Amino acid sequence: MRVEPDIATVARAIGEPARAAMLLQLMDGETHTARRLAEVAGIAPSTASAHLRVLCASGLVHATDAGRRRLHRLAGPEVAQLVEALAALAPPRLPGSLQPSPPTDALLTARICYGHLAGRLGVDIAARLRRDDVVPALEPGGTAAVPDLHHPLLAELGIRDLDPARPAVRACVDWSHGAVHLAGALGAALLTGLLAAGWVRRRPAGRALRITTTGRKCLAELGF
Amino acid sequence: MRVEPDIATVARAIGEPARAAMLLQLMDGETHTARRLAEVAGIAPSTASAHLRVLCASGLVHATDAGRRRLHRLAGPEVAQLVEALAALAPPRLPGSLQPSPPTDALLTARICYGHLAGRLGVDIAARLRRDDVVPALEPGGTAAVPDLHHPLLAELGIRDLDPARPAVRACVDWSHGAVHLAGALGAALLTGLLAAGWVRRRPAGRALRITTTGRKCLAELGF
DNA sequence: AGAAAACTTCGACGCGTGGCGAACAATTAT
């Protein structure tokens, strides 16, 4: 008797361009209305309704009724990790310099990845904290504890302690640069700290972040 | 401009029952002919040929010509991790005891997961080595070093040192039991050790393993 | 109360794609 897991239905739920676009939008960790998700996917609201039913049925998305509208969010961090794992495998890493995408783009510079910082800035900060021995060397997907938080960047952002309920730091593969950035409690604290300090600001739509002029100045002073 | 990763095509490649069955078969880490993969998927060879073209084009499977036949294998460990991540999310963990699958099954007892040991036996060994402080506590997906290999089970299997080229131990989520089993160099050494000692034996087809009578006896003596 | 907004349901249309068998090419076995 076969008891193979039914990975096909889960993958099929993701393997539709409109639904994939919705999931990527939900990767910002926020809740979104059906209308907004229809917009980012470029489809009619009625079509989006059917798609969202599929995503909810497959356990990838949770929906809660809130008055006349319905709020959707990712079902959990495992879903976010799955989406990132797919994204890391998506462009089969064409060898050499054949990169059709423009070298500079808002999403590549800085973006939100399910509650933590990703993109060029996320990768750079991760490399810096690694170099300064704040975080240990990490395999992609690996987690670790953070012994002490003594670092000029963390001090500047007012990060003095971490949420003990979640793993202190997790290495999340960054699909855009082939390196890792920091998730976990420290990754979340970095994002909120950067936003609170006004160094980065959320763009009106999507997951992309904009680095403010003051942020650029302060980061440069720290050696970024 | 949108530079979202194209996760849809990768997921679409997996999201087809026949292709998913092929991938699950390839999870044993071996190479398989197109004919055999058609067999396990329950489809005609001509159909399998088309499916394998899709899997190769999406970078999930590698094929090498060997005379009149073609040998297929998973493209790499990242693909195996992706499949396991999907499998862990596949049955949305129905709460309580509503488990339609029979409690005992060959695949659930012991199986190969891309070169290392999985299933009930893999989970039990992982828990034991954790209890005896051979491996540290690990988040799912996390990796760690293994300071020393002093343990009756490892001594019995002749595991004295590990391949330094790969991470010593990685926690791989086990879709069948909701716990973790051991991958990485230690996980691979455990599987080869168990096979060499004759405690488990490969079934003629598929990933399932059979625990031999001597294996059952020796494991019982060690407290399993 | 009336209007507007968010979302769902329904029916209809059309393309994509998975399915098969037959025929062909390439390689190995007898």
Place this chain on the structure above:
DNA sequence: ATAATTGTTCGCCACGCGTCGAAGTTTTCT
């Protein structure tokens, strides 16, 4: 040399499913 095996290509068929607009429901705004 002949046969058997492996795998691919090619039509052909049919079902699935993504798409939309119109209509209906519920809730909120004015």
